[in-house]
Amino acid sequence: MSRLNDPIVLGKLACKNRIIRSATHSFLGSPDGKITDEEISMYETLAKNGVGLIITGHCCVAPGGRANEEQINVYADSCIEGLRRAAETVHAHGAKFVVQLSHAGPRAIDTEDLADVTARELKKNRHAREMTVAEIRAVEKTFINAAVRVKQSGADGVQLHAAHSYLLSRFLDTTFNQRTDEYGGDKEGRFRIVEDIIRGIQEACGDDFPVLVKINCDSKTDDDAYERDLVYMLSRTKRMGVALVELSGVAFLDEPRDKHVYYLSRASRLRRVVEQPLSLVGGIRSLEDIERVLEDGIDMVSMSRAFVCEPDILPKLKAGESSQCLSCNRCFVIAHLHPGMRCVRQRKLMKK
Ligand SMILES: Cc1cc2nc3c(=O)[nH]c(=O)nc-3n(C[C@H](O)[C@H](O)[C@H](O)COP(=O)(O)O)c2cc1C
Numbered sequence: 001m002s003r004l005n006d007p008i009v010l011g012k013l014a015c016k017n018r019i020i021r022s023a024t025h026s027f028l029g030s031p032d033g034k035i036t037d038e039e040i041s042m043y044e045t046l047a048k049n050g051v052g053l054i055i056t057g058h059c060c061v062a063p064g065g066r067a068n069e070e071q072i073n074v075y076a077d078s079c080i081e082g083l084r085r086a087a088e089t090v091h092a093h094g095a096k097f098v099v100q101l102s103h104a105g106p107r108a109i110d111t112e113d114l115a116d117v118t119a120r121e122l123k124k125n126r127h128a129r130e131m132t133v134a135e136i137r138a139v140e141k142t143f144i145n146a147a148v149r150v151k152q153s154g155a156d157g158v159q160l161h162a163a164h165s166y167l168l169s170r171f172l173d174t175t176f177n178q179r180t181d182e183y184g185g186d187k188e189g190r191f192r193i194v195e196d197i198i199r200g201i202q203e204a205c206g207d208d209f210p211v212l213v214k215i216n217c218d219s220k221t222d223d224d225a226y227e228r229d230l231v232y233m234l235s236r237t238k239r240m241g242v243a244l245v246e247l248s249g250v251a252f253l254d255e256p257r258d259k260h261v262y263y264l265s266r267a268s269r270l271r272r273v274v275e276q277p278l279s280l281v282g283g284i285r286s287l288e289d290i291e292r293v294l295e296d297g298i299d300m301v302s303m304s305r306a307f308v309c310e311p312d313i314l315p316k317l318k319a320g321e322s323s324q325c326l327s328c329n330r331c332f333v334i335a336h337l338h339p340g341m342r343c344v345r346q347r348k349l350m351k352k
């Protein structure tokens with residue numbers, strides 16, 4: 001019997017089923033960083049088609065931390081009204097709405113003064129200097145202040161983006177973090193920034209305001225050691241009352257097109273040793289994939305590209321169809337090449 005339709009309660013976050021639309025930059029924000037009616041309408045389509053929990057694309061917590069044009073800014077109170085309209089729209093269809101908070105770190109497009117967890121040479125002859133402790137604490141504060149705004153909007157919670165080599169993920173992983181102060185070194189030091197932010201949000205928004213975290217479940221440097229560190233990190237998040245940790249991976253874009261459920265073996269091993277509620281994202285394209293994840297005891301199932309390709313994929317999957325997504329990754333560029341399009345399959349599928 002499928003658990004896909006089973007409700008789940010994660011702290012104060014009650015979801016009607018196990019399906020998450022994983023955070024996905026929509027390319028639909030306004031040039032001044034506001035949520036648009038077009039984006040809200042996309043969320044409505046997802047909610048109408050049965051998604052239990054919708055996580056926004058990465059929203060930027062501070063000037064100097066934007067990863068994309070069209071990204072939603074959550075560093076000023078002017079974001080609250082748009083988020084409120086989005087949350088109300090999603091709630092009207094029985095789904096939950098969580099806002100992803102992110103800082104791009106050295107991947108920022110809106111500053112020349114690039115800063116990273118540890119100084120490093122970047123592509124295109126660019127250089128990032130090492131962040132000072134005062135800067136780290138200031139960044140922590142921007143995440144906390146953003147969470148306060150999200151709470152004011154009526155959204156159901158925040159997700160910290162600590163994956164995919166954006167700033168927070170770089171602290172966790174020795175590939176990037178070679179600091180020797182309190183924000184580096186051992187696993188406790190590398191996890192400190194995330195822990196400080198979670199604690200700060202709980203103090204500012206109340207212990208019961210849902211905080212979620214998206215994290216890589218692997219590392220390019222010492223993957224076995226990283227897995228051991230993750231056991232520590234997930235036991236800390238559990239103890240701190242984090243509602244859900246969504247497991248992703250560093251190189252999802254490089255996975256073969258015919259591969260499915262990229263990180264299941266890692267997630268299943270973690271499941272056996274940690275109590276933290278978990279979700280898994282990456283390469284989930286069919287009902288069978290969803291069942292495999294849930295059967296292994298992972299609490300929820302997250303998808304991104306399947307929803308970019310077909311926002312109404314969920315009823316189709318339940319009817320036994322598979323996603324039409326080619327895993328071609330053109331959705332990272334197509335909105336700039338063909339305004340109004342999000343997926344290369346869009347024309348073909350619209351003609352059907
Ligand atoms: C166009 C696009 C934009 C994305 N934007 C985000 C984002 O804003 N935040 C994030 O955590 N992940 C983002 N992702 C990654 C997805 O959430 C997901 O982790 C990844 O695509 C693997 O899952 P999938 O195989 O279901 O697509 C994005 C993915 C795509 C395709």
Ligand code: SF4
Nearest residue numbers: 325326328329331343
């Ligand atoms: S552009 Fe390619 S990877 Fe992206 S959703 Fe469409 S088919 Fe999938």
